[in-house]
Amino acid sequence: MKARRIAAIVAAGSLIVAACGDDDDDKTATTEGPTATTVAEEEEGTATTQAMEEEEGTATTEAMEEEEEGTATTEAMEEEEEETSTTEAMEEGGGAFAVDLSICDDPDAAAAPIEGAVRIGTSYPQSGGPAVLFAPFGDGMKAYIDYYNTTNGGINGEPIELISKDDQYAADITKTNVDGLVFDDGVHVVAGVIGTSNNSGIQADLNAQCIPQMWNATGSTAWGNVDEYPWTSGLLVPYAIEVEIFLQYAAEQFPDGGTLGLFYVENEFGQEYKIAIDERAAEYGFEVVAEETIGGTDSAAPSGQMTNLVAANPDAILAVPLGGQCIAFMTELGNAQAANADFDPIVYQTGTCASTLFYNAVTNGGNDGVITANQFKDVANVELQTSDADIAAYLEAFAASGSAADPSGLAAAGWVAGEATVQSIVDAAATGTLSRETIANAVRNADFKPSIVRDGLKFHMNATDGYAAEGAQLQAWSVADAGFVDVGEVVDFDGFLGVFTG
């Protein structure tokens, strides 16, 4: 297990090559990864005490107390970003990262202390077709900001303002919205924007304006581009990491290698999984024997695709459907398994489908044993709802927000986006100066565990680690329990992807 992980880390270079096609930089970035720990340790002493003192009485304290429990990763350090000057930023080797203000349109504004209420801007679909799928994310984010304002009174002595714009999932509207957020509403950060193209469209502008574009709500590997877009960061476990987790699990079941079937939606989201599989499957001894796709708006049952998968009869299947297609895929899987006795692959379905509503909607047993990965605690678990204070707090606050959305779906990710955003701002304030610069640095040097993220995982980034969330818990749906059951231990690939050099 351990050896496999080290091998995986060493092999990470090839993955990053695939992602960006620039050899030299990747190799240096990746090999520097492991040294991150030592540098961080050295800085610990100065930073931690100060930060901890200043944060007394805030939500952070309790989060920090809990986060150490059962933590698998050794490099968990409270390297809160202290008043880092630009000279320190030049230090390489996985140490603290600091943004370089000289590339900003207006460096002074980026460094200027934020007076009064902190304003967070966001843009996500609140109307139009995709809104049903994504709007719950915004509900969760708003619920957290309200919760924080109620319990902590905000930051700078004033409630945090969250300004949400509706972009109908259209990248051009997102861009216009964000222009408005920045120039009309004067937001200090833009956080939790949904959609890869939506985020790509605003990336160059926000980085030039030096406004943090933090916790993008997609798992694209593009958000780990520390050098070119230091102000941009991603929230979700990168899809490439999910693939790694799946392959590692599949390899444990088939140590001598096996065959693999792919089923993915034909858009950027599905493509990221496919690319990762193309790069990494052979490493784990798997050969792709069937590759089936489905259109993004195709809501018919994927019968033809399933027929092909049955005909190829692979040992394992990676399924990346979107929205209602999750239900349709599992239903077809159940039908196919009933009709074909020898068709019994391990099936992994993307974590984006991991809403209990989707799984519960499958009535023919096709959902039974389907594996997925989740970086969040199982908020739909009835036992945890009472025993886990964080889940209880989330569910209570979410119910109070009046949202009708399923709390076990994307809303939970929205809650985490809200929490991570506030945490980064609190961390920045702890340095003594709350500015866009210190917020950006706090994000890039994140080291905390949002409350409903699994114990043993944390959001961790530094100069050579461009991805906050790189671990998850494998879980399988159990029809008998009408819920997810954990499979094995929490898997953490922290630092695995290094940085993206596109």
Add this chain to the structure above:
Amino acid sequence: MAMQPRIITRGSVLHRVGQLVLFGAFALFFVRAGLEGDRTGLGLLTDAIILATAVTGLNLITGYTGQISIGHSAFFGIGAYTTAILVDRGWAHGWTFPIAAIVAFVIGCIVGLPALRLKGVYLALVTLGLAVAFPAILNYEKLADLTGGPLGIKNLTYLPPDWTPFDGRADLHLWLFWLSLGIFLLVSLIASNLLRSRVGRAMIAIRDNETAAAVMGVDRAAVKTVVFGLSAAMAGVAGSLFAIKLTLVEPAIAFFTIIGAITILVAMVVGGSASTWGPLVGALFYTYVNDWARTQGEERSIDGLAGVIFGVILILLARFAPFGVVGLLRKFRARFVRVVPKPPVALAGDLPSASAPAEANPSHASTT
């Protein structure tokens, strides 16, 4: 159509003055917006101008020639992708615009060929099919070397060239605004000159009565094909602007899908098809009303409200302004001023009297 202009006759000079005042008011509005440089407002206004450019294209083929297209998102996307692919290969941004227009023109002519045989709803549905198929073609992995596949092409930022008075990144929004406005004016000028030419007369003749047009010796095949191409070229250039403003292209971008085709079509009808001011008015209306509807949803935190509001507005508009905002304004104006005998459209004011003036038959399609 109870409001046929009659009774008070206006001299051509006075009419011209009226047109100039109207044009001047619009010009003043845009110039002021551009000089003020209010960043947010300018972004939305640029979006509207880009949409207006595409609508101008659609108006030629659907408004004036009567060939319904629900597929202009594809031409829009072809222009956007041409620019993206060329910029990605190191071309200067500016030079990609004429290429995008040419590529879209050629593909538009090819797509226009079926229009020679298909009529009305069938043509509409085939072009709708094109709009649905287009993103799938962009996604197609065998073409990924060219199109970037589902990941698209990124980093298309077009910084203001040195010869412009704009200062690098900080003035990017101003540059994009003026560039879009310039291209829109150019496209409008081409369109209005075309309408004044023999081809323009032929177009309207085909729309109003195809059989009669054929009898009169109009080469329907040539006219339809070329106008389809020109129409596509204009949508294509709009797409180039769109790509450069957004800095990226991707198959999933709403404007390249059926949603874009519907947007362009709705903006055209809402503005007033077969009218000179229609595309600009329709695009402004569409962009700002949609923005307003979204604001209503945002302020009340009700998911979906914006869609319902906008849907209701479209329904009301279809009911009370079936010939678009321009049609409504004309109706309103007709209470005070009645212009005869020349059609009261600005710029395209002197359509040949042989064919029906635009106002006499503003329905954009021949009866089907």
Add this chain to the structure above:
Amino acid sequence: MMLAFDSSLFIQRMVDGLGEGSIYAMLALSIVVVFRATGQLNFAQGEIGLFGAFIVSTLTLSDVPIALAILIAMVVGAVLAATIERVVIRPIEHRNPGAVVVASIGLFLGINQLHSMIWGPNARSLPSVFPNDADDFFRLFGAPVRWERFGIFLVLLVLLALLWVLFNKTKIGLAMRAVANNQESAGLAGIRVGGILMIGWGLAAAISVLAASLLAPQGGLSASLMFGPFLIASAAATLGGLDSPIGAVVGGLALGLIKAIIIGYVGFLGGDMVFTVSLMIILVVLLWRPGGLFGTVTVERV
């Protein structure tokens, strides 16, 4: 990968294709019905059907049997659509085609968004009218055929027969044809044009409610369910001929089969290219027969 031709696999693929095509065919029928009665295209056709399916879902949650729930929803959908025709579409001046298109796009947007406002953002499951457990299938030459898909296919055939009778053997059918051809002269001939238009919209709505309610059990009920199928169904209706019920059914089933064949045997094209290939086929057919496979070529009024 396919070394030899596997006939059982081939049958399986045909079954897949017909199963999927049945839904498209049914929706295409509703498009044809509106077109026959009014000469219009209704972009909101799929959404009206979805609205009905949500009503079915609400009813079944109150323990109304699914078959009865679907019947009730079909009636509600029909009344709703007839009202929309009367209140929204008909008052449009001169029935200006452009304005009618805009109104139906407005309906599409409005109804689509109304779903999530009324029923919330969460996906729902809908039970099937037919036996739909994992092992509810029979074998046809070795290929499993699900009773659920077979049932939908049968419903489609029954529907087609009923429509044939309606269009060809009843006065209403005759009146529809007259109205679609020329509303003015139909009115002069004593036909209640308004009533026929409302019947057209209502009937089409009932059919699309049925289609949506039969599709929903396969992948859950959500606001995005009908957009894709509506586009394919409109292509199917184009292929078959916009005024021909038999054409709609043939077109819908053909598109389902084309998809199954492409996915099964032309793997390099991928699932998303299916529509592109279908479009090419439709184009070729239309160039050969501009009114679709079974449609009548409309004579342009001069």
